[in-house]
Amino acid sequence: MVVFTQTEFIYDKDRIFRQLHLKENENATKYTHQVFPKLIKLAKENLKITTCYSIRKNITHLNLPNIDCCKYVVSCFCSCSNKINEVIEDLIQKNEFLDGFLLNHISNEILFNASNQMNTQLENTINYLGLRLTKRHSPGENNIDLQVQENILRNLKDETNLEVSLTENYMLEPEKSMLYYFGADSQIESHSTKHDCKTCDSINCPHRLVD
Ligand code: SF4
Numbered sequence: 001m002v003v004f005t006q007t008e009f010i011y012d013k014d015r016i017f018r019q020l021h022l023k024e025n026e027n028a029t030k031y032t033h034q035v036f037p038k039l040i041k042l043a044k045e046n047l048k049i050t051t052c053y054s055i056r057k058n059i060t061h062l063n064l065p066n067i068d069c070c071k072y073v074v075s076c077f078c079s080c081s082n083k084i085n086e087v088i089e090d091l092i093q094k095n096e097f098l099d100g101f102l103l104n105h106i107s108n109e110i111l112f113n114a115s116n117q118m119n120t121q122l123e124n125t126i127n128y129l130g131l132r133l134t135k136r137h138s139p140g141e142n143n144i145d146l147q148v149q150e151n152i153l154r155n156l157k158d159e160t161n162l163e164v165s166l167t168e169n170y171m172l173e174p175e176k177s178m179l180y181y182f183g184a185d186s187q188i189e190s191h192s193t194k195h196d197c198k199t200c201d202s203i204n205c206p207h208r209l210v211d
Contacts, residue, residue, distance in 0.1 A: 002160040004052045005121050007114040009044060016109055019206065020102075032102060039103045043110055048081040050163075051118040054156055055125070055184065063151050065144055066137055067183025074122065074133065074184050075155045078115040079164060079177035080107060105206065107176060112207045115178055119193035132190040134183040139170075141202055146170040152179050 022029040058073040091100035139148040
């Protein structure tokens, strides 16, 4: 069964400024402070976030790497509607490049936070079921082929009508979408769903935690 989760619209303005390397008293920083409320309003009106996961028996045809030792597979999906991309594109078309760039970053950050909220809810369910999770696996990272996205999507779409597809280059449509999976079993070492940037090789990840 696919479980759709409710998440809050959460962002941390200071963290966003740190991620963007915006320092006090610089012109770009002053400008960002000024437009920030407008961009948050645009994000609130246009993001339309979907978060869901499914827990299923790990049978052969699912074919997801690194979780052969687990009885269950957990497939996770988080996405925004295409509307937010249209709004960003519209800003860029009007030569409001910085606003478009900032809205893009803010939207990614809010989606990332929604995914973390869903992961916490998932962890509670997994604990309740007496299971433990492997670490998170994402196609495109740590030698897992992007093509594996097909298997995760098939797994989710077997059970529900999700408005998401893959292009021929295995890019997700809507573009602002995240697809990842965990193994789950009662006999494995437990892993947190929290992101551990110190051990992650995604150097260019826009969500990389900064101190
Ligand atoms: S860099 Fe950090 S936030 Fe980005 S994918 Fe890796 S662990 Fe997650």
